[in-house]
Amino acid sequence: MPTNSKMILRVLVNGIAREDLIPVNMLLVNYLRDVVGVTGTKTGCDGGECGACTILVNGEPLLSCIELAARVAGKQLETIESLAHNGRMSTLQRSFHEQLGTQCGFCTPGMIMASEALLRQQSTPTDQQIKTALEGNLCRCTGYVKIIESVRTAIKLNGDV
Amino acid sequence: MEILPEFELHQPDSVATAVKLGAQTGAKYLAGGTDLMPNLRHGLGDPISLIDVSGIADMQAIENTAMGLRIGASVTLQQLVTNPLVLANYSLLIEAANTIAGTTHRHHATVGGNLCLDTRCQYYNQSEWWRKSNSYCLKYKGDSCHVAPNGNVCRAAFSGDLAPAMLVHGAQVEIWSAKGGQRIIDLDDMYQDDGANSLLLKPGELLVAVLVKPLPTFNTGYRKVRVRGGLDFPLAGVAVAVQGRGNKLEQVMIALTGTDSRPILLKGCDDLCGKPLDDAALKALERLVRTQTKPMRSTFIPNQYRSKVAVNISRRLLLDLLMR
Ligand SMILES: Cc1cc2nc3c(=O)[nH]c(=O)nc-3n(C[C@H](O)[C@H](O)[C@H](O)COP(=O)(O)OP(=O)(O)OC[C@H]3O[C@@H](n4cnc5c(N)ncnc54)[C@H](O)[C@@H]3O)c2cc1C
Ligand code: SF4
Ligand code: FES
Ligand code: FES
Numbered sequence: 343m344p345t346n347s348k349m350i351l352r353v354l355v356n357g358i359a360r361e362d363l364i365p366v367n368m369l370l371v372n373y374l375r376d377v378v379g380v381t382g383t384k385t386g387c388d389g390g391e392c393g394a395c396t397i398l399v400n401g402e403p404l405l406s407c408i409e410l411a412a413r414v415a416g417k418q419l420e421t422i423e424s425l426a427h428n429g430r431m432s433t434l435q436r437s438f439h440e441q442l443g444t445q446c447g448f449c450t451p452g453m454i455m456a457s458e459a460l461l462r463q464q465s466t467p468t469d470q471q472i473k474t475a476l477e478g479n480l481c482r483c484t485g486y487v488k489i490i491e492s493v494r495t496a497i498k499l500n501g502d503v
Numbered sequence: 504m505e506i507l508p509e510f511e512l513h514q515p516d517s518v519a520t521a522v523k524l525g526a527q528t529g530a531k532y533l534a535g536g537t538d539l540m541p542n543l544r545h546g547l548g549d550p551i552s553l554i555d556v557s558g559i560a561d562m563q564a565i566e567n568t569a570m571g572l573r574i575g576a577s578v579t580l581q582q583l584v585t586n587p588l589v590l591a592n593y594s595l596l597i598e599a600a601n602t603i604a605g606t607t608h609r610h611h612a613t614v615g616g617n618l619c620l621d622t623r624c625q626y627y628n629q630s631e632w633w634r635k636s637n638s639y640c641l642k643y644k645g646d647s648c649h650v651a652p653n654g655n656v657c658r659a660a661f662s663g664d665l666a667p668a669m670l671v672h673g674a675q676v677e678i679w680s681a682k683g684g685q686r687i688i689d690l691d692d693m694y695q696d697d698g699a700n701s702l703l704l705k706p707g708e709l710l711v712a713v714l715v716k717p718l719p720t721f722n723t724g725y726r727k728v729r730v731r732g733g734l735d736f737p738l739a740g741v742a743v744a745v746q747g748r749g750n751k752l753e754q755v756m757i758a759l760t761g762t763d764s765r766p767i768l769l770k771g772c773d774d775l776c777g778k779p780l781d782d783a784a785l786k787a788l789e790r791l792v793r794t795q796t797k798p799m800r801s802t803f804i805p806n807q808y809r810s811k812v813a814v815n816i817s818r819r820l821l822l823d824l825l826m827r
Contacts (some may be wrong), residue, residue, distance in 0.1 A: 347509055367507040381595050388630060391540035391734075396607055403607040408540035411688020413555065456607060477733030 354381030356424040372413035382422035396452035407436035443492030445483035515653040534616040546631030574613025595723035599668035622659035659698030666766035667742035667758035672715040694765035737761035739813040762796035
């Protein structure tokens, strides 16, 4: 139980076991970006309002900007960096790229991780289920239509496999 | 330097340990953190220690008891809306919970955190520099209120969506403390109409569970008005349970949120019963809502709109449920 201002955090980040000495009050997003060095996860607001920092913890979506790194000890974290394999984008990534679901790209890691969480739960969601899963993810560029089309394309591609 | 203030973190695995830690000066309970963390990031609060209650098994269970369904305070909203016991008899709780924040928040946000939600105001939910430039306010660090400058009470709005649904279900809460052990009170008695101090919990008291009773013969529903269709807090929200025959009301319970510094269980609803829900009855309902709620200028949206919309959603929901 960490009771002092520093603690040793043991977690699995994108499949790699880590052990880091961190301050107890460190936000998870800062741990990922500044300590681990995976900078795909973004911060788009000052706390809990935009979804850009969404990652998966034990397969469930989490806003890493309002979570303490200390509280994910022993868990399995997945960031956007975990999706591509051997330089090949995942179907969701490819669909966002090809269907113009990403423009400036700032919301994209969060959008894709929230979509990933949905598709693992439910492989053929309805449009309404897609919208509900992404309701906490804001985008200033695409107008959302292209994002929903991207997720739908990924579902179709997954089905074709 | 970290964004958050310095604190100790405790992660107890029992209620007994949690309340012992919670009794210490400057201790603050932490559940999902979806309300507390944004507030701490804004410099709202400076706890010496955070007591994380999200991992306490007794607070994570949902079970049938002699006193009704017992929902642990650390049950997440996602667990609540997918639980078979809740799905069977408490569609109102599910309806209300599904309107809270976004899907990702709901995977971590808890029932207890929602009922103990800090009140909200356009002059309070701002960054440290914003509030400092505005000389702070009564609720935190300042000495006057920007909403009601002549008053000496904070009028920030309680904006939790679960509370009205729970109130309609006759909710009671199980509260624990290191000294006093357990006490059970009506949820309605856990709140007071003071935005700076809306919870009638003594320092260190922990909400452990909520007890609700089913309403098998009632039609129930939740309706809320907000700026965007998703993610936003209620400008006004209403939960209604109604039992009737034809267009005649036999029994009705109505509770509102977002309008005052506490959720409001509407009094005098019995006067609407035993007669048809006609224009006169709807006028009477309007009077009940108008006299018992008082939205203030605590949101960017004008308070007159919130007053009007609180009446209208109550009226529409009652009509819809009676006709169902
Ligand atoms: C963008 C955004 C939108 C939101 N929209 C909504 C909305 O529409 N409706 C809504 O109702 N909420 C909304 N919220 C607020 C919040 O997500 C929910 O109210 C959530 O249920 C809070 O639960 P939590 O477990 O995260 O609470 P926490 O943040 O952990 O705690 C909230 C407060 O309760 C206290 N507390 C927690 N558990 C206990 C306990 N067991 N006993 C005593 N005190 C306790 C904490 O000390 C803290 O003061 C929103 C938040 C964000 C960031
Ligand atoms: S109602 Fe007044 S005292 Fe309360 S938060 Fe708003 S400005 Fe501050
Ligand atoms: S950066 Fe986390 S929600 Fe905006
Ligand atoms: S692509 Fe720019 S914010 Fe979404």
